Amino acid sequence: MGNGSVPESPGYQRISRIALGDVLHRAARRFGDRAAVIEGDLRLTFKALDSASNRFAHALLAQGMSAGDRVAMLCENSAQMVIAMFGVYKAGLVWVPINTALAVDAIRFILDHAEARHLIIDAQLLARELVHDLVRSLGVPLTFCGGEAELGAGQPDTPPEVPIDGRDLVQIMYTSGTTGPQKGVMHSHASIHSVLMSNLVEFGTGPDGDVYSCHLPLFHVGQHVVLLSALLGGAASVLMRGFDAGELLKAIARHRINLVVGLPMMYRALLDHPRRASTDLSSLRLCIYAMAPMSKPLLMRLLDSICPRFALCSGQTEMYTAATIFRPEQQLKRFGAYWGVATLVNELGVMAEDGRLLGPGEVGEIVYRGPNLMLGYYKDPEATAHAWRFGWHHSGDLGQWDEDGELLFLDRIKDMIKTGGENVPSIKVEDVLLRHPAVRNAAVIGLPHERWGEAITAFLLVDAGQQVTSAELHAHCRQHLGRFEVPKEFVQLPALPVTSTGKVQKFELRRSHLHHYEEQA
Template sequence: MGPATAMNLGRLLTQTARRLPDHPALVWRGQAWTFAELDARVDRLAQALRGLGVAKGDRVLVHARNSNAMLESLFACFKIGAVWVPTNFRLTPAEVAYLGASSRAVVMLRDAGFGGHAEAVRAESRHLRQVVALGDAGPGELDYETLLAAATPPPPDHEAEVEYADPCWFFYTSGTTGRPKAAVLTHGQMAFVVTNHLADLMPGLTERDASLVVAPLSHGAGIHQLSQVARGAPTVLLSGEKFDPAEAWALVERHRVSNMFTVPTILTTLVRHPAVDRYDHSSLRHVIYAGAPMYDADQQAALQKLGPCLVQYFGLGEVTGNITVLRPDQHLPENAGSCGVARTGMEVAILDESGRRQKPGEIGEICVRGPAVFAGYFENAEATRKAFLGGWFHTGDLGMLDARGFLFITGRASDMYISGGSNVYPREAEEALLTHPAVAEAAVVGLPHPKWGEAGIACVVCHEGMDADEPMLLAHLAPRIARYKQPLRIVLWDALPKSGYGKVPKALIRAKLAEEGIGF
């Protein structure tokens, strides 16, 4: 073993269960688990996974909606030193098969109704040894609850010894190449992230608080819940996969919820829903939103309705939400359009193309360094090298810092757009469209959308003598890529506008759409 620089992150639950055994840890669908009960279930799952041959460093693929099993699988993986590989439950079987194969997962945990996803992973991956199902195990699969019941509880302090750089989570993030890459999050890095979230996003968090989850635990919400477990605050889940604002507000009142992590589109939906006036939400102290810029009018409406409890941050999976923060008291007119200042212990710089720092007010690429930066992309040395050029992590976003150090994002270096808080990379939809026999060329751009922030419009050219229409092409996309990645509109053109080099710049596509009055 190396120097004593890291604790096993699974001990966040172990420690809290010892300190607050009878305190509620998780509430879902009218059922509550205490920290002692949750920890006992996690320990049984840890033993069950060991029994299936999962060893330190092995990957466990989890394709599930928010549930107790999501949190249990996260902490069980951490405790045995395995790597948690969660997916967005909205992904198609083909997309999940790629994640299973590229991570070389040895066990898959799947939610009810996702048998087809498990079959796709089995077909694609040579490494998958076992599938554990929640409630509808098919032939050759194990039932989750049966597995837990049969497991022998491990002795105290069974958590695997880990070092700072040992991986605990593969956070899949799409690149401009279209294929998702696994950002490797480590025990040491994530310990810093949890501490930083407590310091910068939710100062003063204790077991007297409560947190409502309104986003998938597979991504930012899962990171957010680690801080709740560390401090002993109960986590409250919505009952179903479909977001229900009325239920959310009822839960805020019932559990005196003090914090939640969300994205601007969900926050705006919550604030505009009539239920906001039917329930008491005075307990809210930290309503944290991230993932996309928030329109000023929506921000003002939220402040007016909820009071000074909005906390904004800018972050990426690779820096695990840890780049900037705009506190409630900083939501002021002079900071309009800003996503705040560098997080504690982190440094943000605006660099030009040669890697030189820009002066305040000058635009360049937003780059960051500090202990929250990930360890690199799994088995992708070239992508890691590019991301870390010059000793900084390059976000691919463009922006500027003012003289006070407040960051303003001005655009994106890539063509990515953000729809409903999710990053969408046009190339994935473009490549899927090109698999249709009639499609010769395709270009997708994100344009402002009143509900989703941004949404995609695909511009398609057909092969000579062949025809397609919008419904046909949307039907073609449905089984191939997740719904949130699909363009909402498809327009058919005779030709795509091209530059002198024969390329199809997205700026020319946008200009032609504007000229034709096409948008949302």
């Protein structure tokens, strides 16, 4: 021990361990009777949540499950979902959350690919005939969330004695991304735990207890990490099964919510809701947005009418979020697709194709390194090795530093449109389109074109009751864009294909409109 070496004692890992289940266990010892999760009229204290998850952990182990076994979960937000998730963590098992909006074939793929030995399913989802048929065909044990039955009824409410190493696999989260098939992203207890403490500092969570909203799905990295960060810091989380502007407004006023995480389109819905003006929003101290840019007019309205402080947080399932933050004090100093700076937990860089780290003004791939890094892609060592070239995790995003050391996000690498010999970031065009008062959402892609190579094409969702012509949109874009950056066509759709968290799936637009210009020839 005197030479500074790591002790080999078998008790060392038990004493020094990092385990996600301990986040709740230790919080319960400190915050006890403080509310941990709120769902409607239900308020579960830290102590009650801890005890309930202990019982469910024992129930899973009693079924013969052992360390490393995969437990899949197909649930929407609820207190029982949180209990079950922590039960999985405490039993030393691997949590595999599944997006409830996926098609049955995609759900079955995840169950098979992850080799799930148990499925926890939201009883309300069984009303969907295809889900009901899928469940009946599975050959794995099931646990149903919802109803009157208590998870783990009759089991001990003390923590199970399970050895856990911080580097153990704890979670496989399948990405829903915008560029193609899902991958299973593996994380350890330590990688997720490292970012929780960073988030508490970045969010400014105080010891007296905040109240967070929880309306984004918990099977997604953004809401999942916010919930765990809240529990670590003694904050309560108000659980909702999805986003509804009216319900969120009521929840903010009723529960005095301090922190909200949402998409720009959600904040706009709050602004436009008829009850917004009569709702007391004075408890809000920080609103976080992600996954899409915020236009200047929208941000100015939000700061005036919703919350005095907004911040953009970004990250990836692979690099647990938040990995970057565009701080509240920067929001009115510069506009555009800024991601800001690295959070406390990790390092951030912009890299050339040959591995050189680039300086201000140079365009390259955004890369990360830090303890919040995934263990790798499940059953895909080639993809893992490719993502970790030159000793950094490669995000697949293009960016550049400005002269003040702030990171500017330019585009997904596959979303950089090459048209007529010019490179055009689709996000730049989208930002301009979103400034038009009739445009609610926009997705810009490059489609094959005989003359241009790729023709810039805008797909738009227009506000109900609004009408706008292609000529008007063209004139609007010409005020803010170079001639070669203006879309060749503006296609208005009744809906855009999106993930469960509202992120537009551009690969679906490409797939369905691949021959758009050929058909016009």
